[in-house]
Amino acid sequence: MNLSGKNILLTGGTSGLGLETAAILASEGAYVTALGRTLKGSFPESPNYRFLATDFSDLEEVRRTLYLMKGEGIRFDIVINNAGVLTSPDYIVTSQGNEYSFQVNFLSHLLVNEFILREGMYNENPLVMVVTSPVYRLTGPGYVFPERAGFKAFRTYSETKYYLLLIGDFLRKRYPSSGLSFAAFDPGTFGSGICRMQHRWFRIMYAIGNVVLKSPAKVASRLCEVLERGEYGFNTVFSVHGHQRVFSPAEPGNADRFMEECFTRIA
Secondary structure, three states: OOOOOOEEEEEOOOOHHHHHHHHHHHHOOOEEEEEEOOOOOOOOOOOOEEEEEOOOOOHHHHHHHHHHHHHHOOOEEEEEEOOOOOOOOOOOEOOOOOEHHHHHHHHHHHHHHHHHHHOOOEEEEEEEEEEOOHHHHHOOOOOOOOOOOOOOHHHHHHHHHHHHOOHHHHHHHHOHHHOOEEEEEEOOOEOOOOOOOOOHHHHHHHHHHOOOOEOHHHHHHHHHHHHHHOOOOOOEEEEOOOOEEEOOOOOHHHHHHHHHHHHHHHO
């Protein structure tokens, strides 16, 4: 794929991996609309990049941003679902009553992509990419909404990254005429600010560990390589190391029912 001239929506495009990815895409001539809470990093003056403040822990705020872009008449070629947060050890709910990381990492992304397809805000043969995590392989999905009783932070985070992989097939079935392509990218472990919801001691340890972890710039370079090479597939996860892993959802029937229930939450 030649990225020059492509309209790209990038969630979490204001710091870390997202900001590095936005810089590469803009330098290659793509037009990047970045969503995020705040613009934490510095970005060079570029007509190819713009920032729209959007808090993914508030579905109503996400909807307002989507309607704003719809009013502008913008159509996207690529949507990169990158925003994410490591699940807090404490059970925290959003104003819509969902567990915080479940909404930020998954539900809000489902809303963004479904809205864009439903409202026709895409050019021919759009591509949806999700940025997952190595931990999606460590969970047996419960296909349930996280509840306070029996809450486990690591499992919840792992499941949110697993559920992202279900978005592509769900949208393809719902919008069969869209010509949708799908790509899943596993960034591995790298230095990021994903632990902002953790206790102070954890954030300090993570900051120390960032010294030896891969830089977001290197991971962003590989992510853009996946886009350019056309490494797409509804049942394939592409890794930062160049590996491919086949993804088959556990209990497909339960997965379908779960996605429909999630759809009712965002509809």
